Amino acid sequence: xxxxxxxxxxxxxxxxxxxxVRILMALKEKGVEYEYIEEADLRSKSQLLLESNPVHKKVPxxxxxxxxxxESLLILHYIDETWPPKSAHHKPLLPHDPYQxxxxxxxxxxxxxxxxxxxxxxxxxxxxxMEQGKSAIRECITTLEGALRDSFGGGQPYFGGSHINxxxxxxxxxxxxxxxxxxxxxxxxxxxxxxxxLSAWAKAVVEHPSVKAGLATAPSKKMLESMYCIRKNVxxxxx
Amino acid sequence: xxxxxxxxxxxxxxxxxxxxVRILMALKEKGVEYEYIEEADLRSKSQLLLESNPVHKKVPxxxxxxxxxxESLLILHYIDETWPPKSAHHKPLLPHDPYQxxxxxxxxxxxxxxxxxxxxxxxxxxxxxMEQGKSAIRECITTLEGALRDSFGGGQPYFGGSHINxxxxxxxxxxxxxxxxxxxxxxxxxxxxxxxxLSAWAKAVVEHPSVKAGLATAPSKKMLESMYCIRKNVxxxxx
Numbered sequence: 001x002x003x004x005x006x007x008x009x010x011x012x013x014x015x016x017x018x019x020x021v022r023i024l025m026a027l028k029e030k031g032v033e034y035e036y037i038e039e040a041d042l043r044s045k046s047q048l049l050l051e052s053n054p055v056h057k058k059v060p061x062x063x064x065x066x067x068x069x070x071e072s073l074l075i076l077h078y079i080d081e082t083w084p085p086k087s088a089h090h091k092p093l094l095p096h097d098p099y100q101x102x103x104x105x106x107x108x109x110x111x112x113x114x115x116x117x118x119x120x121x122x123x124x125x126x127x128x129x130m131e132q133g134k135s136a137i138r139e140c141i142t143t144l145e146g147a148l149r150d151s152f153g154g155g156q157p158y159f160g161g162s163h164i165n166x167x168x169x170x171x172x173x174x175x176x177x178x179x180x181x182x183x184x185x186x187x188x189x190x191x192x193x194x195x196x197x198l199s200a201w202a203k204a205v206v207e208h209p210s211v212k213a214g215l216a217t218a219p220s221k222k223m224l225e226s227m228y229c230i231r232k233n234v235x236x237x238x239x
Numbered sequence: 240x241x242x243x244x245x246x247x248x249x250x251x252x253x254x255x256x257x258x259x260v261r262i263l264m265a266l267k268e269k270g271v272e273y274e275y276i277e278e279a280d281l282r283s284k285s286q287l288l289l290e291s292n293p294v295h296k297k298v299p300x301x302x303x304x305x306x307x308x309x310e311s312l313l314i315l316h317y318i319d320e321t322w323p324p325k326s327a328h329h330k331p332l333l334p335h336d337p338y339q340x341x342x343x344x345x346x347x348x349x350x351x352x353x354x355x356x357x358x359x360x361x362x363x364x365x366x367x368x369m370e371q372g373k374s375a376i377r378e379c380i381t382t383l384e385g386a387l388r389d390s391f392g393g394g395q396p397y398f399g400g401s402h403i404n405x406x407x408x409x410x411x412x413x414x415x416x417x418x419x420x421x422x423x424x425x426x427x428x429x430x431x432x433x434x435x436x437l438s439a440w441a442k443a444v445v446e447h448p449s450v451k452a453g454l455a456t457a458p459s460k461k462m463l464e465s466m467y468c469i470r471k472n473v474x475x476x477x478x
Contacts, residue, residue, distance in 0.1 A: 055349065055382060067338055074344050081337040098320040099306055105313050110294065143294060 009034040012049055013060035014042060016218055016226055018115075019072035020060040022173035025214035026079045026093065029164065031086035043234075073108055076166055091163045107147055107159070108170035114140045118177055121185045122227055134185050144171065145195040154197040157204040164208055172205045172215070179220035180227050248273040251288060252299035253281060255457055255465055257354075258311035259299035261412035264453030265318045265332065268403065270325035282473075312347055315405055330402045346386055346398070347409035353379045357416055360424045361466055373424050383410065384434040393436040396443040403447055411444045411454070418459035419466050 009027065011034050013020025027034050039049055039059050052061040052068035062069045062078065069075050080093040095101050117140070120133030148154045152167075159167035178189045192199040205211050248266065250273050252259025266273050278288055278298050291300040291307035301308045301317065308314050319332040334340050356379070359372030387393045391406075398406035417428045431438040444450050 055345075064338075069338070069341050071345055071348065074341050074348075077344065078337050078341045081340065098317050099303075099308070101320065102308050102313050102317045105316065106310055109310065109313075 007065055008063075010037055010063040011035070011060060012037045012039055012046075012052060012063065014039050016176075016223055017059055018173040018177055018218075021176055021214050021218050022072055022169050023060050023062060023075050023079070024217055025169050025173065025210050026076050028210035028213045029086070029090070029093070029169070030079060030083040032079070032083055073105075073112070073166075073170065076108075076169060080166070091160070091165075093160075093164070093166045093169060095160070095165060103151055104159070104166040107144070107151070107167045110140070110143070110147075111167065111170045111174065114174060118174075118181060121181050123231070130185060134187050137181070137189060141189065141195055141198060145198045148197045148201060158201065158208075164205065164211065168201075168205055168208075168211070172202075172208075172211045175202060175206060176215050176218035176220065176223060180223045183224055184227065246304055247302075249276055249302040250274070250299060251276045251278055251285075251291060251302065253278050255415075255462055256298055257412040257416055257457075260415055260453045260457050261311055261408050262299050262301060262314050262318070263456055264408050264412065264449050265315050267449035267452045268325070268329070268332070268408070269318060269322040271318070271322055312344075312351070312405075312409065315347075315408060319405070330399070330404075332399075332403070332405045332408060334399070334404060342390055343398070343405040346383070346390070346406045349379070349382070349386075350406065350409045350413065353413060357413075357420060360420050361470070369424060373426050376420070376428060380428065380434055380437060384437045387436045387440060397440065397447075403444065403450065407440075407444055407447075407450070411441075411447075411450045414441060414445060415454050415457040415459065415462060419462045422463055423466065 009032055011020065011023055011027070013023065013036070015038060024034075024036070037048070039046055042059075045057055049059065049061065050057060052063060053059075053070045056070060058070070060072055060075065062075045064078075064082070069078050076093060085091055093104075095104055114137055117133040117136035120129045120136070123129070148159060152159045153161070156162060158164050159171070164172075181187075182189055190199045190202055206215060248271055250259065250262055250266070252262065252275070254277060263273075263275070276287070278285055281298075284296055288298065288300065289296060291302060292298075292309045295309060297309070299311055299314065301314045303317075303321070308317050315332060324330055332343075334343055353376055356372040356375035359368045359375070362368070387398065391398045392400070395401060397403045398410070403411075420426075421428055429438045429441055445454060
């Protein structure tokens, strides 16, 4: 490690981004101190963001020792490969076995199929696109329920079994949006009757300290108010 | 390892898929014997494909010891993590350093931004979508030229320096499409004047044994004939 500045860890994000929230969860899971920098206005991006992610110009960015890393799932890999578990009671986010690791990568990638659907619900209310968004989210949730049952030995608390893994972090970051989506779309994202395993997973994972701390940075009430505000000011929608 | 069947390696793909070609390259790079199974008709998918990739129902699939793996970049990770380099002269596809590894993952993911553009060119000729496709490919190529220069120390033969890495495999798999795209779109994908580093890279990488052997499974002449055939029979286009 070099000077204090060189060995620093910075997260550049927007508080309501699930992709940013998952980075905070992973850093907290590893016990890594970081400086959080809010990207104030995505319509007028900061020089730091433009220089750190010149290709996609998107948050989140992790800046470690002055070097920028982009794409939230890749950042989770980097965090897992850079910092060891913080105690003997913790495990890496990625399983040791290459096949299990590939499964974790596959499903954490699958989780992000929900993002476009979330945007449809946030932006289009009411309307056909809203229904498309709800339908897409229901399909993802059903598929994830099947994955938890068939590929991850449902019955354990987490996708990672008794400890959280990459899929748990990736999926739990969406929980900060679910209440808002439910309010905007007048529907239930996680229904105990149709997805009992995922519902039980959600109840367990929100109590996991690093997940809880990550979600606390994007509380549901603030998220809903923010969405109404964006819909009015950015999209010109009035309810 | 169990019985001969259990320890087998099978690749289920379509010969003209760059995503399949890159799997063959990686297996050849590791010196792994495999059985290749052609998915005969994507309009009527085989039971093996539907069972092996029930979520996306897409090729390629790697089946190792009876277990299916999906998503070509994840399969490349699996191959790299499962089989060691075949000699002391070879290196893993993923760099050892976590930051360099993240860069390799980022750029191999970026490469696949070209895929939708390739389809636009294959399906729409001539037309506005064709121009969109060509423009998107030019943008990707320009960005990759910049990456090779700035992030991978251009001047070396490969993205991986003196040996091929994940980005080399991911990008070189597109070379089996470039001549066809050039013929269909009447444009030059790799121009020595505008992308000298990438042009030099392409000349070097096609001579690398595992890349050469992978590309030989999808020769340009057969690819072009196949594209004309698909355009006529599937999309009903007549030139």
